[in-house]
Amino acid sequence: MSDTVLHDPGISTGQARPAGPRRTPWHLWAVGIVALLWNGFGAVDYLMTRTRNEAYLGQMGDPQVILNYIDAFPTWASIGWGLAVWGAVAGSLLLLLRSRHAVTAFALSLMGMALSFGWQYLGPPPPPVMTEGPNAVMPILIAVAAVLFLAYAGRALTRGLLR
Template sequence: MNINSTKTPPAYFWIVGIIALLWNIFGVYNYIMQTFMTAGKLSSGSHTQQNLYEDLPIWFISIFSIAVFAGLLGAISWLLRKKVAYILFIISFLAVGIQQFYVLTEINPRDIFIPLTSIVIVVFLIWFSKRAIAKEWLK
């Protein structure tokens, strides 16, 4: 395998990379907004929301940060055409899986759209990055 591969990825490779980057930027934004929520902002929410945010375990917040930052670094690595994107997406998947399992079992078992969407997206990114490595688009 040639380390300095000149194989040019198709346009859809870049489209997927940009969408992955935007998705993960949105995830980092949500993490920052949740983690650094002020008391004033928290008090403007419903009593249920206040209890939810106050009762989140620290490990959940940690897993959330791993999920979104590994995904963001994976998307950046993807756009830089680096193989490490694959490993970062796997790390993100593991963290997302733990996080969403907790959401579905402890927080809100009825709201499955975002948890399942998050899992499907990261699984797709793992699959596609593995394919991109095989086609030498990631090096």
């Protein structure tokens, strides 16, 4: 047996270790799971509305009034809504997978949101039930969350946490 001691030159000389796979930090898991849950609610809302689920829509008021408003969306606003919802879900999943494409997905989601919310604020006024109580602040919360998720993903990318 030899008296040779294995030596890691990076440790003793103060040099950085070679880049290898980094362990996923706890905050990436926490933000990714919160993002997936938050955006999952948006996906459920989108699916329930698009499948015209009257029991679900009835929780907000007259389902037919809500459906008439949504059916009047121009194509670009409808596409924007879908892009906002599914881009956010994809961004959440990609963040959990540590993919750099999470940034792109969250950015596309924000672009879709701008289209969808643009119509809701600049087009004909929505039914009162969609702008009263908690529904009055929901678009603001959704937009703030989307910006925060994009910012987090961008920072994770620049820090080398995403591949």
